[in-house]
Amino acid sequence: MNSARVNKYTRVSDEEIADVIARNPRHDGTALLRWFIEADAGHASESSLEDVLHPWCDRYDLPRPIGQQCVGGFHVDALFPEEKVVLELDGWDTHHGRESFESDRDRDATLAALGFLVVRITWRRFRDQPRRDAERLAQILASRRSVAA
Numbered sequence: 001m002n003s004a005r006v007n008k009y010t011r012v013s014d015e016e017i018a019d020v021i022a023r024n025p026r027h028d029g030t031a032l033l034r035w036f037i038e039a040d041a042g043h044a045s046e047s048s049l050e051d052v053l054h055p056w057c058d059r060y061d062l063p064r065p066i067g068q069q070c071v072g073g074f075h076v077d078a079l080f081p082e083e084k085v086v087l088e089l090d091g092w093d094t095h096h097g098r099e100s101f102e103s104d105r106d107r108d109a110t111l112a113a114l115g116f117l118v119v120r121i122t123w124r125r126f127r128d129q130p131r132r133d134a135e136r137l138a139q140i141l142a143s144r145r146s147v148a149a
Helices: 002-006 014-023 030-037 048-059 098-113 123-128 130-148
Strands: 066-071 074-080 085-090 117-122
Touching: 014 030, 048 130, 074 098, 085 098, 085 123, 085 130, 098 117, 117 123, 117 130, 123 130
Parallel strands: 085 117
Antiparallel strands: 066 074, 074 085
């Protein structure tokens, strides 16, 4: 689904998703598809990690960040603008290797120089310790709010 929503050749609209749901209301996958058109209408992500971000935020009472933003000339996965926190969702498939390693750190330093804190969460941590990362992010956001006040 994620690939179909962002790939320019196979782009799937909300109307098409709603049609599939309407034609298959009792299918096991219907609830998963419904999220794309109800809980976050118009949401298009670039990774499976981004697909689970808002449900994760909802589950742990975190504010929902703004997805796919340009900050300091960089395309970021998610932004908490009030707190100036950038959330990067790092999957191994796109963040392994020397080039990615170096560019991620260069980018983090540039964003830090602009006053943004970059928090990186991996797929493994989303899967294995979601509560721990949610609690940590809540603390970070709260501390950034108190500094800004």
